[in-house]
Amino acid sequence: MLTAPALGALPVTVQPITGPSVSGHLQQLSIDQAVVTVDGKPRTLPARDLQSITMPGVAKEKAATTDDTVLVELTGGSRLRATRYEVAGGKATITLPSQTLPAEPNAIASVRFHAPSPTLDPQWLEIRHAAREADLVVVRRSETSLDQLEGVLHDVNPETIIFEFDDEKIPVKRTKLEGIIYFHATGAGGSKAACTVHDVNGSVWSVAKLALTEGSFQLVTTSGLTATLRADQVTRIDFASGNVVFLSDIQPEQTVWTPFVAPRIGANRLARMYRPRLNRGFEGEQLWLGPANKPTRYDKGISIHSRTLLTYRLGSDYRRFTAEAGIDSRLRGRGDVELVITGDSKQLLRRSVRGSDPPFSIDLDVQGVKRLKILVDFGDRLDVADHLNLCNARLIK
Numbered sequence: 181m182l183t184a185p186a187l188g189a190l191p192v193t194v195q196p197i198t199g200p201s202v203s204g205h206l207q208q209l210s211i212d213q214a215v216v217t218v219d220g221k222p223r224t225l226p227a228r229d230l231q232s233i234t235m236p237g238v239a240k241e242k243a244a245t246t247d248d249t250v251l252v253e254l255t256g257g258s259r260l261r262a263t264r265y266e267v268a269g270g271k272a273t274i275t276l277p278s279q280t281l282p283a284e285p286n287a288i289a290s291v292r293f294h295a296p297s298p299t300l301d302p303q304w305l306e307i308r309h310a311a312r313e314a315d316l317v318v319v320r321r322s323e324t325s326l327d328q329l330e331g332v333l334h335d336v337n338p339e340t341i342i343f344e345f346d347d348e349k350i351p352v353k354r355t356k357l358e359g360i361i362y363f364h365a366t367g368a369g370g371s372k373a374a375c376t377v378h379d380v381n382g383s384v385w386s387v388a389k390l391a392l393t394e395g396s397f398q399l400v401t402t403s404g405l406t407a408t409l410r411a412d413q414v415t416r417i418d419f420a421s422g423n424v425v426f427l428s429d430i431q432p433e434q435t436v437w438t439p440f441v442a443p444r445i446g447a448n449r450l451a452r453m454y455r456p457r458l459n460r461g462f463e464g465e466q467l468w469l470g471p472a473n474k475p476t477r478y479d480k481g482i483s484i485h486s487r488t489l490l491t492y493r494l495g496s497d498y499r500r501f502t503a504e505a506g507i508d509s510r511l512r513g514r515g516d517v518e519l520v521i522t523g524d525s526k527q528l529l530r531r532s533v534r535g536s537d538p539p540f541s542i543d544l545d546v547q548g549v550k551r552l553k554i555l556v557d558f559g560d561r562l563d564v565a566d567h568l569n570l571c572n573a574r575l576i577k
Contacts, residue, residue, distance in 0.1 A: 256402025506539035516559030
């Protein structure tokens, strides 16, 4: 780990995965741990227990992308807001507001020469993520339409792109293009991301290695690029991408819904109606918990109707399952369910939950668990208003 005395005065707020935030001054940082001085005393915080580190004294990142911005996506997931992108002699150069980075073309996933637009974004994303067997130039046919052509990308300069098509190298004016997309063989990729770093220019760096020295953050991206960001250029460092997986972001191995009274007709339609809702409640677009006159709203989570059994296949590196649980507060005290959570064949939690109960926290040890099962069963009051919200339901590595 590298120490940065010059950053001793840099205020930070550290948000652990569980528990209250910590405010202090960042002294040391690596992908393994952070050392923060709190009330004059150093505290060592393991990175695996962190959700984020934010710099409240640094200006917020720019929200808008201008027409002069070149959006460069690296193979490891970094998204850079550059001012210039060029390739000459098989070497790429990415010019950012604060530095110029040399790169191999095999580290570049795509380059977009125009600012995103609601009209063209869906087409760009569809082309970007579709299977292909060659490089692509993406042509802007109009303000509402994109087209693509497969070939081989060569040199790129501010005016033209040399594109090989049918064994002929053709100069293509950049003004006619939405962007370029590089072909990479399946399985080609970089290192595993330890965290993501957000900077004031709106770039998001997917980082494999991170150190702090002489008032600057030294980064190595998952695609192998090395960069330096001054302390006043970094707004936030997120560790959650490597440490936390939200349950609403993964597909359950099995979902089984059982009606209280078996319908004679329309069983499939009812099953679709009462299937779990991801990142939204049955009563509205957001998940709510707490008093109806002052609820807490959550962006992530699952709303589950009784009787529903969810089964998740877990990897071996998860340690804990946490969530905030309760009946949706918009149901005005109605609802009554039995919540049962098991890990493999072991019962980890069993609790009756009523709409009149306050929300409660779940924190379960799932180390070594292969299958996690969540059952929202019928309570004592039929299945009326049985909508249990598991907010911020997440698996922690």
